[in-house]
Each structure stands twice: as structure tokens, then as C-alpha cells.
Amino acid sequence: MKLTDLTTESQFDPIGLDEPNPRFCWKICSERSNVMQDSYRIVVKTDGGAVWDSGTVPDGRSIFVPYAGSPLAPFTRYEWRVTATDCTGETASASASFETGRMDTPWRAKWIAADGPLDDDAVTPTYLFFKRVPVRKAPVRARIFVTALGCYALSVGGVRVGEDYFTPGYTDYLRHVPYQTYDVTGLIRQGENELRCELAGGWYTGRLGLSIKGNRYGKKRALLLELRLDYADGTTETICSDQSFRYTADGPRRFAGFFDGETYDATREDESLWTFRPARLLRGRKPAITAELGCRTIRHARIEPLETRPVEDGIIFDFGRNFAGFVRISVDAPKDAEISVLHAEILGNDGDLYTENLRTAKARLCYVSKGGLQTYEPLFTYMGFRYAKLQGVTQEQVKAVCAFELYANTPLTGTFSCDNERINQLQRNIVTTQKANFIDIPTDCPQRDERIGWTGDLAMYSATANFNMAAGRFLRKWLCDLRSEQERALGNVPYIVPLGGVKWMRIMPSPIWGDACAIVPWDAFMASGDIRFLEESYGSIKKWLRYMSVITALLHPPFSKKRFLYRGFSWGDWVAPGTTMKEQIKRAEWLSAEYMAHSAKLLADIADILGREAEAEEHRALEARIKKSFCDTYLDEGGHIRGGFQSAYAAALRYDILPKAAAAVAADDLEQDVIARDYHLSTGFPGTLHLPFALLDSGRNDTAFRLLLQDTCPSWLYPIRCGATSIWERWDALREDGSVNEDPVGKSNMVSFSHYAYGAVGQFLYERIGGITANQAGYRKFTVRPHIGGGIWRAQVALETPFGRISSVWSLQDDGTFSLEIQAPPNTQATVCMPSGEEHEIGSGRYTFTSRIDETAVLDRNHIRRT
Numbered sequence: 001m002k003l004t005d006l007t008t009e010s011q012f013d014p015i016g017l018d019e020p021n022p023r024f025c026w027k028i029c030s031e032r033s034n035v036m037q038d039s040y041r042i043v044v045k046t047d048g049g050a051v052w053d054s055g056t057v058p059d060g061r062s063i064f065v066p067y068a069g070s071p072l073a074p075f076t077r078y079e080w081r082v083t084a085t086d087c088t089g090e091t092a093s094a095s096a097s098f099e100t101g102r103m104d105t106p107w108r109a110k111w112i113a114a115d116g117p118l119d120d121d122a123v124t125p126t127y128l129f130f131k132r133v134p135v136r137k138a139p140v141r142a143r144i145f146v147t148a149l150g151c152y153a154l155s156v157g158g159v160r161v162g163e164d165y166f167t168p169g170y171t172d173y174l175r176h177v178p179y180q181t182y183d184v185t186g187l188i189r190q191g192e193n194e195l196r197c198e199l200a201g202g203w204y205t206g207r208l209g210l211s212i213k214g215n216r217y218g219k220k221r222a223l224l225l226e227l228r229l230d231y232a233d234g235t236t237e238t239i240c241s242d243q244s245f246r247y248t249a250d251g252p253r254r255f256a257g258f259f260d261g262e263t264y265d266a267t268r269e270d271e272s273l274w275t276f277r278p279a280r281l282l283r284g285r286k287p288a289i290t291a292e293l294g295c296r297t298i299r300h301a302r303i304e305p306l307e308t309r310p311v312e313d314g315i316i317f318d319f320g321r322n323f324a325g326f327v328r329i330s331v332d333a334p335k336d337a338e339i340s341v342l343h344a345e346i347l348g349n350d351g352d353l354y355t356e357n358l359r360t361a362k363a364r365l366c367y368v369s370k371g372g373l374q375t376y377e378p379l380f381t382y383m384g385f386r387y388a389k390l391q392g393v394t395q396e397q398v399k400a401v402c403a404f405e406l407y408a409n410t411p412l413t414g415t416f417s418c419d420n421e422r423i424n425q426l427q428r429n430i431v432t433t434q435k436a437n438f439i440d441i442p443t444d445c446p447q448r449d450e451r452i453g454w455t456g457d458l459a460m461y462s463a464t465a466n467f468n469m470a471a472g473r474f475l476r477k478w479l480c481d482l483r484s485e486q487e488r489a490l491g492n493v494p495y496i497v498p499l500g501g502v503k504w505m506r507i508m509p510s511p512i513w514g515d516a517c518a519i520v521p522w523d524a525f526m527a528s529g530d531i532r533f534l535e536e537s538y539g540s541i542k543k544w545l546r547y548m549s550v551i552t553a554l555l556h557p558p559f560s561k562k563r564f565l566y567r568g569f570s571w572g573d574w575v576a577p578g579t580t581m582k583e584q585i586k587r588a589e590w591l592s593a594e595y596m597a598h599s600a601k602l603l604a605d606i607a608d609i610l611g612r613e614a615e616a617e618e619h620r621a622l623e624a625r626i627k628k629s630f631c632d633t634y635l636d637e638g639g640h641i642r643g644g645f646q647s648a649y650a651a652a653l654r655y656d657i658l659p660k661a662a663a664a665v666a667a668d669d670l671e672q673d674v675i676a677r678d679y680h681l682s683t684g685f686p687g688t689l690h691l692p693f694a695l696l697d698s699g700r701n702d703t704a705f706r707l708l709l710q711d712t713c714p715s716w717l718y719p720i721r722c723g724a725t726s727i728w729e730r731w732d733a734l735r736e737d738g739s740v741n742e743d744p745v746g747k748s749n750m751v752s753f754s755h756y757a758y759g760a761v762g763q764f765l766y767e768r769i770g771g772i773t774a775n776q777a778g779y780r781k782f783t784v785r786p787h788i789g790g791g792i793w794r795a796q797v798a799l800e801t802p803f804g805r806i807s808s809v810w811s812l813q814d815d816g817t818f819s820l821e822i823q824a825p826p827n828t829q830a831t832v833c834m835p836s837g838e839e840h841e842i843g844s845g846r847y848t849f850t851s852r853i854d855e856t857a858v859l860d861r862n863h864i865r866r867t
């Protein structure tokens with residue numbers, strides 16, 4: 001037995017931790033089966049000795065065990081050691097560390113800015129702030145604590161600090177901004193050290209969707225920084241940002257923005273030409289500086305172009321798939337040559353970049369050559385693209401071009417594959433699209449002038465997101481901003497988080513989108529096992545439901561049976577094929593009640609888990625009243641949903657809105673609708689995630705699989721047939737003839753090729769085909785129930801859970817033999833349900849089960865007979 005993966009607040013050996021009671025997790029590794037932890041003991045020490053000894057705790061808990069010792073001191077490194085004993089008496093130990101951050105230590109540093117009343121990103125280049133720090137002896141420890149209004153990139157002695165992009169990240173800046181901690185011990189030298197910090201506008205002063213204007217949060221970019229040097233003799237020195245810092249606006253980066261790209265004039269790299277001024281102190285209100293949550297954006301895969309093609313006005317590089325990141329170019333070009341890089345997700349029918357769907361985003365890099373061989377890559381922007389066009393250089397002058405994928409520093413946790421290559425491509429597209437949109441916040445798209453945190457998109461997608469990545473920390477940060485926006489909105493959950501400073505939007509509800517406040521924390525809790533998601537979100541869900549209850553009450557006369565039905569603005573069945581925006585909005589009448597009932601159910605479940613039984617009862621009563629309101633209004637005498645449509649049926653079934661008889665009718669109606677459309681879906685965002693579940697779980701196995709495997713439009717595999725490498729915003733983003741669907745939605749061009757909402761089908765692949773579902777938070781208890789159908793003969797799922805790796809690999813032989821291999825980690829239990837109906841209860845270990853599926857009818861109905 002071994003203990004592995006020791007984390008503190010879900011991080012390995014973190015520094016800069018401000019949590020007064022950090023939580024510890026570990027995993028047990030054992031060759032034996034049926035291993036459960038019997039007890040644990042945690043000892044936390046610092047140089048001065050032990051600060052906490054939990055003693056032997058007779059408990060199986062191995063995730064999120066909170067520190068409960070004497071108060072932690074700031075700026076201190078702690079080591080913790082856990083010893084766990086399993087049910088056979090075997091014992092193992094392991095250690096890890098964490099270092100506290102400032103823990104409320106007041107900042108001595110001052111917010112510093114450049115001269116002038118306004119930083120207008122359209123004309124203001126990035127600033128470079130400097131300070132020469134004399135260091136009399138090498139420190140034993142050096143840390144930089146830093147944040148900004150804008151985005152910063154820091155270096156010490158010419159070496160870049162950290163590998164992060166766009167720090168300090170995007171939060172509700174009107175209220176709070178997080179700071180980062182960096183270990184710079186290895187960079188500080190005895191003698192003079194140059195601290196340099198480049199400051200761009202980022203989300204703070206840069207252009208932001210929806211209004212696509214700049215300066216949504218403030219007029220001036222600013223920087224706050226403390227360098228703390230600890231010496232061997234126990235003394236400490238702190239260097240703070242203040243007026244002794246100098247800055248220049250003469251550096252090479254003349255422009256930087258998320259939508260529009262960068263302009264970099266390499267001829268200005270010569271520092272002797274720069275003029276410096278003293279930094280100024282920032283005036284006016286400043287946001288609170290908070291501990292860092294979330295996952296910083298870092299570079300991941302390096303992507304080489306698959307193909308290079310000269311066109312009339314440049315050279316097009318094809319990187320083979322649609323992702324988010326940037327291009328690095330190496331060129332040998334004469335001084336002053338102007339080189340640009342344009343980006344696009346697809347090529348038009350003319351073979352050139354298609355950029356209409358970027359709307360006002362220029363997504364362009366402009367580079368001015370300093371002469372000779374040189375390499376450039378941007379620092380303060382990213383693009384969603386597959387193709388890049390280089391202009392202003394000849395093929396001979398281009399020495400190398402590659403790209404880097406950027407996304408949050410979140411570990412990938414899940415994999416799914418099967419013997420259907422198109423489904424595998426669908427899975428790859430889902431993951432790529434998630435990566436492209438996990439850039440500090442969960443965005444809707446990475447390419448056009450939007451890239452914002454639409455709540456509904458994440459609500460639809462979060463279950464799948466948690467399969468693909470350990471997204472807990474990433475989502476927790478965003479939820480913190482959701483609550484921050486909600487606090488100033490009478491309980492409403494705005495449909496974009498952070499709101500981008502657009503204050504009036506705060507109180508405008510969009511049900512379904514707003515239900516993200518319940519769905520996202522619940523999904524994150526189930527995947528991570530972190531109860532803090534529930535504790536932190538309980539009040540927020542309650543407020544949201546109260547807000548919606550008041551609004552729906554105002555819409556109807558007293559005692560109306562429509563009491564909980566929403567009529568008004570909502571994005572509704574957003575981008576449902578073949579509908580106008582007006583029709584999509586109208587569909588919110590059905591969908592918002594269904595989602596509201598579901599949120600009330602989640603709230604009741606959460607109240608139960610948090611031990612608030614009386615409140616749980618109230619919430620269940622609310623859930624029942626919403627469902628009744630829905631049924632009384634919409635069910636006709638035959639039990640059909642009046643005015644029903646696929647999304648309404650699917651959500652009703654999945655969220656258990658209807659009485660049993662009506663549910664059977666709805667399942668029939670849904671199936672009939674799908675068949676009437678020749679096995680095509682017609683769902684927008686809020687229905688798509690439920691559709692295959694609603695069919696399969698109501699016994700419509702054949703229809704569910706036929707729909708999943710459909711490859712004419714609209715369907716999940718139609719884009720795959722068209723060569724898609726990512727998930728599209730609209731089912732028909734590309735038409736059969738290869739042209740782009742430019743039909744506006746409302747007044748806007750809406751053809752993103754990187755929008756994850758329809759990728760929510762990923763959950764179905766993991767849970768129904770692979771067969772793994774969590775029954776208890778963190779997969780402490782789970783079910784393995786693979787479903788066969790659609791001619792799929794083999795599938796496999798692996799998932800790194802908080803307890804360790806779960807995997808399920810199944811195959812079906814010609815003779816009807818079904819075999820299932822399962823791996824369950826220590827400290828978990830699973831129920832295995834074979835397609836033949838047998839069930840097995842298992843503990844940890846590796847198992848193989850076989851059974852026979854010999855009913856010809858079943859084989860035929862599921863198209864699983866090989867021909």
C-alpha cells in the first residue's frame with residue numbers, strides 16, 4: 001500500500017495559500033482488493049515544531065480533510081504527513097508541503113500607474129515598469145506577491161517569472177482582484193536585480209463582449225507588487241511598488257488586446273531609446289485584493305502546421321485542428337519589414353481565411369522586423385483558430401512557424417473511446433473545445449468579439465466538463481464571481497459572469513442561464529467530492545429561486561395555476577435549429593419551469609447534505625409546486641405536453657417533472673418527434689444535454705443510438721462528417737455545400753466553431769456508453785452500467801477521480817458474449833450492472849465479468865449484429 005497525490009486545497013505543494021483551514025487529500029494505492037481506509041493521522045509541522053496532530057482518527061475520509069491545528073502564520077512553509085491504515089491493518093505514510101501567503105497581512109506596496117487620466121487600449125501601448133533592487137546577500141527565500149488592474153508579465157534579471165498568461169485573471173474587478181505568489185529564490189542574485197513588469201489592459205481596460213467597448217472596469221491600468229526576501233539570519237526585507245518604480249511607454253509592444261491581437265515593433269527593443277518616468281500612485285477606489293482561486297492559464301501542446309500553402313497575399317498555415325492559443329514565428333527579414341499574422345477557424349470556399357464570424361475582432365498580430373533572424377510570439381492575446389496567414393514575408397524568409405495551445409492549468413482526468421471512429425472524433429472535439437474555452441473563466445467561444453462567461457453555456461456543459469478535467473478549482477473561482485455579481489442584483493444571476501461592468505444587465509434574469517448557480521456547483525461537488533461547493537452556493541441558489549418566484553408571481557394573477565411559469569425575456573431554446581430567435585425565447589415558458597424545478601430539487605438535496613432538514617422540506621415543497629404549475633398548465637387530457645418540442649420533452653423526462661403516466665406519454669411523443677424528423681434532433685442548448693438520456697432512460701435505446709449516430713444535419717456527427725475538429729455553436733454552422741451559415745440570430749452573426757454547449761453529449765458517452773456514474777460525491781460510490789447499441793462493439797472509459805483511477809472497458813463478441821473489465825480505486829464501492837441484467841457489488845480492485853446476450857431480438861434491435 002502507498003499513499004500518493006497528496007494535495008492541499010487541490011494543489012500539489014502550493015505556495016501563497018491564504019486558506020486558514022486548508023483541506024488535505026490523498027489517494028491510496030494498493031495491489032489488494034476491497035481496500036478501505038480505516039483510520040488516518042495527519043501531522044503538520046513547521047520549522048518550529050508540530051502545529052497540528054490530528055491523532056489517529058478512525059475514519060475512512062481521504063479527501064478534503066480540513067486542517068484543525070493552531071492558527072497558521074503568514075509566509076510560512078508547512079510540511080504535512082499523513083499516515084493511513086486500511087481495513088487489513090496495513091499502514092502507509094507520505095508527506096507534502098504547503099506555504100502560506102499573506103493571510104491578511106496588510107499590503108505595504110502601493111498601486112502604481114502611468115501618467116495621464118486614461119489608458120485607452122486602442123492607442124495606449126503596454127507599459128513597462130522597472131525597479132533596480134540592490135540585494136546585499138543571496139536570500140534563502142524570495143517571493144513576489146503581485147496583482148494588477150490589467151494583465152501583467154513579470155521578469156527578474158531578464159528571466160520571465162512563472163509560465164502563466166493573463167494574470168491576475170478575470171474577476172469581478174469592481175469588487176475584487178486576486179494576487180499571485182511566485183517563488184523567485186533562484187532568480188535573485190547578490191548585487192543589483194532588475195524587476196520588470198509589463199502591463200497590458202487585458203480584461204480591465206481592454207475591449208470586452210457584449211458591448212465590445214473598452215474601459216468597462218476602469219480608466220487606468222495599475223500594478224501592485226511586493227518582493228519579500230528572507231535571509232538566513234532570520235531577517236526579512238520587502239521591496240514594494242511605489243513611486244520609486246519607473247516606467248516607459250516606449251517599449252516594443254505597441255498594442256495588445258484579446259480581440260484584436262498584438263502589434264510588436266522589434267525595432268524598439270533598444271532600451272537606450274526609451275524614456276522613463278517615475279510611476280504615479282493610483283488614485284480613486286481600488287478593489288479588494290483576495291486570495292487566488294482558480295487555475296491560471298498556461299501553454300500546453302506545441303502544434304506544428306500540417307500544411308503550408310502560398311496564396312496571393314500570404315502563406316496559409318494549417319494547424320490541423322481548431323484550438324485556442326497563439327502562433328510563434330521565426331523569420332529572417334530585413335529591418336522595418338512589416339509582417340502580419342491573421343487567424344481563422346475555417347477556410348472559405350475560395351480557399352482563403354474566413355473571418356466574418358470574428359465580427360469586430362481583428363485577431364491579428366503585427367510585427368515590425370528588427371532585421372536578421374528573429375522570433376516572435378504574443379504575450380497578451382490569444383486566438384481561436386486552426387489557420388494562420390502570414391503576410392509581408394516570402395516563403396524563404398520564414399524559418400519556422402508553430403503554435404501553442406493555451407488553457408487553464410487543470411489536469412485532464414477522463415478519456416472515452418470506442419470502436420466508432422466518428423464518436424471518438426466527437427469526444428476529441430469536445431475536449432479541444434473545452435480547452436479552448438477554459439481560459440481563466442469558462443467562456444462561450446475563443447475567437448470572436450465575445451469570449452465571455454455565459455452562465456447558460458456552462459450550466460449545460462458542466463457535467464461533461466468535470467469528466468474531462470479536474471475542473472473544481474477553475475469552477476470555484478467562477479462561482480465566486482457569480483455570487484459576487486448576484487449580491488448586487490437582488491438575487492438575480494446575470495447571464496454573463498463576470499458581467500463586464502455592464503451594470504444594468506445585472507437584474508435582467510434569463511432563467512435556465514441563471515440556473516447555472518445550482519447546476520454548476522452540484523456537478524462540481526459530485527465530481528470532486530468537495531462539500532464547499534454546496535456550502536458556498538446554498539445561499540446563492542436560494543436567492544435565485546426567491547428572485548424567480550417573485551418574478552413569476554408578478555406575471556400572473558393570484559392563485560393562477562401558472563404561478564411558476566415565466567414569461568419574458570430568456571435566451572430560451574437558444575439556437576434550436578429551424579427556429580427564429582422569437583420562437584426560441586417563447587420556448588422559455590416550458591423550459592424555465594423545468595429548470596427551476598430542477599434547481600429547487602438540487603437545493604433540497606443540498607439542504608439534506610448540509611443537515612438543514614427543515615429547509616430541505618421547504619425546497620421540496622417548492623419543487624412540487626413548480627412541477628404542479630407546469631403540469632396543470634401544459635398537460636392535456638391525454639397527458640401530452642401542449643405545444644411540446646424536443647427540448648421540453650427531454651428536460652421534463654430528465655428532471656422528472658411529470659407524473660408517471662404523463663412521462664410515458666412524453667417519452668413516446670419525444671420519440672415520435674425524433675422519428676418524424678427522420679432521426680434528427682431539433683434541440684437548442686437547454687435540451688440537447690438531456691436528449692439522449694431521455695430516450696435511453698425511457699427504454700428508447702434504438703432511437704437514442706440512431707440519433708447519436710445520425711450524420712446528416714442537424715446531428716452530433718454531421719459536423720464530424722464535414723471534418724470538424726471542434727464543437728460548433730450551431731448544428732448547421734457549415735452547410736452541406738460547405739458554405740458558412742451566415743443567417744443572423746437576432747441581429748448578430750453567430751457562427752462560432754468553438755462553442756462547448758452541444759458537446760454536453762460527452763456526459764452521455766461517459767455515463768451511458770462507458771457506463772460510469774457517480775452515486776456519491778467524488779465517486780466514493782459509483783455505478784458501472786454500460787449500454788450497448790448503435791453497432792458499438794467495444795468502449796472504454798477511464799477517469800481519474802479523487803480516490804484514484806476508475807476504468808471500465810467492455811466488448812461484445814459475435815457470439816453475444818459481453819465482457820466487462822473494471823478497475824475501482826481503494827476507498828470506493830461500485831455497483832456493476834451488466835446489460836443482461838445481472839448486478840454485482842464490488843469494492844476496490846480489478847474485475848472481469850462476462851455474460852451472454854443471446855436474445856437475437858436484442859441484438860437486432862440494437863444493430864449490433866455484424867453483417
Ligand code: BGC
Pocket residue numbers: 444445450454456457571574755
Ligand atoms: C453566446 C452564447 C450565449 C448566448 C445567449 C451568444 O452570443 O455565444 O453562447 O449563451 O449568446 O443566449
